Amino acid sequence: MQKRKKNLVEDAKFSSFHMRLTIYSSGGPFLDGYILSIIAIALTQITPQLHLNATWSGLVGASALIGIFIGGFLGYVTDRVGRQLMYTIDFILLIVASLLQFWIQTGWELFIIRLILGISIGADYPIATSLLAEFSPRKQRGTMLGVTLIAYYVGSTVAYIVGQLMLSIGPDAWRWMLASSAVPAIILVLLRLGTPESPRWLLQKGRRTEALGVLKEVYGPDASLDDIVVPNAGQAKTSYLKLFSRGYLRRTLYVGLFYMAAVAPLFAMLTFGPEMLTSYHLFEGAGGYGAAIISALFLIGCVPALFLVNKLGRRLMIIISFAGMTVGILLLGIFPNGPVGIILLGFVAYAIFSGGPNVMEWLAPNELFPTEVRGTAVGITTCISRFGAVFGTYLFPWGLQNFGIGPTMLVGAAVTFGGLIICIALAPETTNKSLNAASSAYSSKDRFSRKQQRSLHSSSQ
Template sequence: MHIKKNILDDAKFSGFHVRLTIYSSGGPFLDGYILSIIAIAFIQITPQLHLNTTWSGLIGASALIGIFIGGFMGYFTDKFGRQLMYTLDFILLIVASILQFFVQTGWELFLIRLILGISVGADYPIATSLLAEFSPKKQRGAMLGVTLVAYYIGSTVAYIVGQLMLRIGPDAWRWILASSAVPAIILVLLRMGTPESPRWLLQKGRQAEAEQVLKQVYGPSASLDDLAVPGTPSGQTSYFRLFGPGYLKRTLYVGLFYMAAVAPLFAMLTFGPQMLASYHLFQGAAGYGAAIISALFLVGCIPALFLVNRMGRRLMIIVSFAGMTVGVLLLGLFPRGPLALILLGFVVYAMFSGGPNVMEWLAPNELFPTEVRGTAVGITTCISRFGAVFGTYLFPWGLSRFGIGPTMLVAAAVTFGGFIVCVLLAPETTNKSLYAASRPSRPGRRNKNPAP
């Protein structure tokens, strides 16, 4: 079937796209901030709340558990729209951030950070689906990749802010944790007035509203004819579609590579200062050391933003996982140095992690159609956080029982598993329209009314 030009896929990159990318990056920024700021707060929380390794692991993993739960909200994003929850989830985040200031026990902190994670997890399918559905195809990889750059910006800022705020005094951890409310309030104000996705509106049969959004964003001459896709509603929103013929392989690919990428990564970011202490690095200023490592992850994303189109999605992620495995392997094999090898391990792992980072939200948004796009982002996020929760929970236990070397060797095995998944399952969607990239894998299962 011949597909003519689509105004969304072929639009010129504009100020609207820049603003939408910034607003949609708010969730990942806060994810990085919230998951990393706890690492600095632990310096004071652990003795004040008398936390053992079990409670440290549970609190460290609590936001990840919440993200796992929040990922299921992707279904409601597909049912009721991207715009509806685009602001509401951050209001919940603001309230939970402030409540952290008043906790008195470990279980209270665990519960509140669980709620924080739910709000962040809910934002992933909302914001990334909206961004993907407005993105021109030539800029889609970079626009969605920038959201992961925002994660590492949030993480780096958190370590620096947390280290500076420790000077407040013995109760500084309360202010440190509550500080996530500040960027959340700013983002709520910025997001007001963001339009609904015309692809989603059209898929729901709301043609007049879809055309109104097109005119608002692209000018008064824009019309539904510019979408170049049949305007009838397509398939139903359903979790089962992700595990049926045509999409099961894609669901497994995204969920498993995502899990292999974030399981060791989140553990390192959450317990960065403790990990650096095991390597005898940045003694007395581990927060700044963790900020440097987070900044390395940020730098690693930048080449991937350019290579995602030039090298191609499949080759880039395979090469990236191979490089990440080598980096973590160095950290596991040489826990006592020499220092040059330890630093090389961190640098190699961080620089090659850019490929999977860029693909984590690009892949599910490209590989699934409009009616299940938010659901797919949510479910694959859930799969990834399942591994991340266990990795973060077990990391402090592994450090205390086996030491840094064996713990990092386990992380290397997980990363190598991601390499195998990508070799066996990774598809190629470079330079395809969103419509073409999201077509089912099996020709025999095509939708009669494909999603816009």
């Protein structure tokens, strides 16, 4: 049997460059978790001060998610103008919006500013994750992209702790809480300076000399353009329609729908964590610390998923994860009044098993779509997911007020079970494939020749 030729990009060792890029790319998810969670503590002061009813409380809580929905469409811009430029611009917008929150006086002002915050975060998802995926070796791709989701829960946990501590400042503590997201954003902008452009994107645009220069800078003098084979380089066009073509529609539906089913209950629970815990009579008077513990459980759940994503495979892991999540949230819905042990078991099961979908949320769209639409795909599937998250977050306080915690969580269980059915029906397997092979939708039924299929397969070996 012929020995597979080593590819300097796909088979590269995990280097200090990969480490830095993973950390910098995790900045967006960290700030996402921070911004979406700090509002949960801030709302305990904002609601009475700005006289917010349940409708406005839900709108303020969901505003950043609506912005992320809008920002996801900027993935198309990322595919057109490049990853590197947008990598910094979006954080500058985030810094300005973070600081403006300090001076707001009405609920609608806060809604608009947090909408802008969400747009900048939503734009960063396709930018940072596409750049990370296109530099990552095949064996580390799942871990590197999975780490970005861990960063989300780190940001969420930190936000709850910071928010609870800041409450001692006084009745205007919420202004300092919301503006505090500017601090990590400024640090990340400075760290991201000098990050190279994706050589795959450069090659796709026909900029071969620049692509080769980046390859040699990152991987050494032996690197060549043969190490990043890009089908139809310089010819394939960025287009929304490709995501809904025969070859990719199934993948678009899979990623968007499982992503939506995962985050709709989750974001509502994180955004209104203190209120939810009060409904269960847990951590009363210290809801911020209780919410931090739950967020930390979500973080812990991501750790085994980082290792299992290659061991079990993408498909099996996400199916098992959704099954476990469904059982966990079902317990929370069936036993709203205790016993406490059952309630805690429900929280732990839901949080731990959610690690699988969390890791796959950015790994799947980056693996399943080619270079010319990778950013677009991440953006569009993020938009689909946030459509559900917006409604879940907006309706959560309304459900608590009108039906109570038990029925509200049963609705979340139904949504999660729907995610399980989606994964069983649509989830593909891409474990250990090169980025080219994983993102190819070619099959014997398509109009591409068998020669093209064999060529693509050999490049992935």
